[in-house]
Amino acid sequence: MKVNNNKPFLALLLLLLPLAVFSEEASVVYTEGEVDIKYRSGERWEAMIGDLLERGDTVITGKSGMAEIEERPYNLYKVSPDTVFTLMEVEQGGKKQAVLSCTLGSVALKFEKVMGSEPVITTPSMIAGVRGTELTVFAGLDGSSLVIVEEGEVEVTSEGKAVVLNPEEGVEVRPGEPPGEKFRVLRGQIDFSTWNSERFRAFMDDPVESALGVEKRLNYYIGEIDSLLPSFIENKSRVKEERKKLDKLEKEKGKEARAEYYQKEIFPLEVKTSYMAMNIRYYALSALSLRRFILGRMYMFMRSLYITEPENEIYSNFIDVYRRIIDAFEEKVVPHLVEADI
Amino acid sequence: MRNKTRIFVLLFVITIFISGCDLFKGLMGTTVSIEERIVLFQTELNKEDRSEIYLHFHPDTQNRQQIAASEVIETGPLAYDYQPYAINIVSQSDPDSAGKVTVSCGLVNKNTTSDNPYDLTLIMQEGEKNVWYIRELHLTVGKETYTIKRIGI
Numbered sequence: 056m057k058v059n060n061n062k063p064f065l066a067l068l069l070l071l072l073p074l075a076v077f078s079e080e081a082s083v084v085y086t087e088g089e090v091d092i093k094y095r096s097g098e099r100w101e102a103m104i105g106d107l108l109e110r111g112d113t114v115i116t117g118k119s120g121m122a123e124i125e126e127r128p129y130n131l132y133k134v135s136p137d138t139v140f141t142l143m144e145v146e147q148g149g150k151k152q153a154v155l156s157c158t159l160g161s162v163a164l165k166f167e168k169v170m171g172s173e174p175v176i177t178t179p180s181m182i183a184g185v186r187g188t189e190l191t192v193f194a195g196l197d198g199s200s201l202v203i204v205e206e207g208e209v210e211v212t213s214e215g216k217a218v219v220l221n222p223e224e225g226v227e228v229r230p231g232e233p234p235g236e237k238f239r240v241l242r243g244q245i246d247f248s249t250w251n252s253e254r255f256r257a258f259m260d261d262p263v264e265s266a267l268g269v270e271k272r273l274n275y276y277i278g279e280i281d282s283l284l285p286s287f288i289e290n291k292s293r294v295k296e297e298r299k300k301l302d303k304l305e306k307e308k309g310k311e312a313r314a315e316y317y318q319k320e321i322f323p324l325e326v327k328t329s330y331m332a333m334n335i336r337y338y339a340l341s342a343l344s345l346r347r348f349i350l351g352r353m354y355m356f357m358r359s360l361y362i363t364e365p366e367n368e369i370y371s372n373f374i375d376v377y378r379r380i381i382d383a384f385e386e387k388v389v390p391h392l393v394e395a396d397i
Numbered sequence: 398m399r400n401k402t403r404i405f406v407l408l409f410v411i412t413i414f415i416s417g418c419d420l421f422k423g424l425m426g427t428t429v430s431i432e433e434r435i436v437l438f439q440t441e442l443n444k445e446d447r448s449e450i451y452l453h454f455h456p457d458t459q460n461r462q463q464i465a466a467s468e469v470i471e472t473g474p475l476a477y478d479y480q481p482y483a484i485n486i487v488s489q490s491d492p493d494s495a496g497k498v499t500v501s502c503g504l505v506n507k508n509t510t511s512d513n514p515y516d517l518t519l520i521m522q523e524g525e526k527n528v529w530y531i532r533e534l535h536l537t538v539g540k541e542t543y544t545i546k547r548i549g550i
Contacts, residue, residue, distance in 0.1 A: 317508040
């Protein structure tokens with residue numbers, strides 16, 4: 056009698072299928088080579104198929120590593136080798152907005168169905184609003200970005216200017232610059248490694264210009280933190296003052312009056328204040344990624360290249376910009392980071 | 398008789414080994430049920446020293462140290478100013494496919510009356526075996542909801 060050896064496998068598959076279909080989290084569905092997950096707790100572990108990811112977690116692939124992440128409702132993100140990809144969240148107009156951040160490397164994103172709250176994709180040089188369903192984002196070694204749309208429509212924004220991409224169109228965005236001219240592209244025509252090598256050559260041709268682009272981006276994050284900070288401090292102080300009123304109100308007008316005042320005046324203020332803190336953290340963490348993965352690499356390349364001639368003018372000019380960026384980072388960003396981030 | 402003694406000694410040694418092994422921590426060590434976790438969380442909310450609230454959130458998915466240090470807790474609606482806190486479980490779901498249990502509660506504090514508690518929804522999940530933690534917290538006051546899924550983004 057012939058035994059069907061597939062039966063146990065099929066049974067297992069049927070058991071596991073509902074888990075995959077109804078999963079409520081982003082999860083790792085495929086890995087190959089070196090793939091790590093850096094959790095928001097600061098811990099870094101080798102990624103395994105089935106690992107759950109939440110907002111704030113980062114997937115980091117090595118030179119030969121690749122991963123596929125599935126997120127409800129069946130969105131699929133293919134993370135290429137040498138990539139840093141973070142699932143984030145930011146508060147906008149009282150609602151939480153999903154942000155997919157590709158700091159370095161390349162991610163192909165496929166959205167089965169764009170929901171009411173559309174995700175935003177960021178790289179160190181641009182922000183893309185997704186109204187489409189299939190696109191690839193490349194983030195180069197010098198902080199440049201390349202966005203290629205395969206299906207749907209994507210609006211790429213940088214430095215206050217926007218370009219709308221339709222299927223088989225792409226655009227390159229240099230750090231600190233508005234999007235370039237959009238161009239036609241056929242499926243599979245762009246090779247990320249070739250583009251990245253070109254960007255690396257461009258960085259080596261003018262490292263100071265690339266560092267200035269990073270500085271401009273960092274200043275954008277710092278600007279956002281600076282614009283939120285006064286309101287946050289003011290709100291924090293208002294929360295404190297409003298809380299003082301509650302006991303007095305209860306004494307004079309009773310418990311019901313206290314409950315009503317709290318619900319109407321204080322609770323919304325507390326929610327708003329805590330969400331402000333979340334946004335400050337969002338920009339601080341984005342700045343940390345820029346400093347760690349883009350500027351840090353630039354510095355290492357330059358240091359190795361000019362190790363025997365530290366007086367070289369190009370190196371000195373690069374180091375001047377680098378120090379300026381580090382000083383600004385230390386002063387404006389570090390106070391909003393915690394030990395686990397670093 | 399000698400055999401019985403040997404079996405007893407062997408079982409004793411195995412028990413000692415298992416209870417000392419991390420792998421069996423959930424079996425032999427501390428267990429925290431959903432109800433126990435909620436009581437512990439309530440106790441923590443009523444302490445002036447709020448530095449250990451973070452310990453009640455899921456270790457894998459929450460940046461616990463960050464919650465301990467975060468201004469979100471201090472400026473949010475779970476401030477010490479509003480103690481005493483009391484949490485009463487109203488209903489509890491079955492675990493979903495990811496092992497999460499949704500617990501609907503009523504939360505009473507200095508701003509509420511016991512006959513009109515706030516809606517508190519806690520999404521619970523096991524960390525270690527048989528040790529449950531809070532994975533998400535949703536506190537609704539009026540028409541607005543305060544959420545702690547993560548502190549920060």
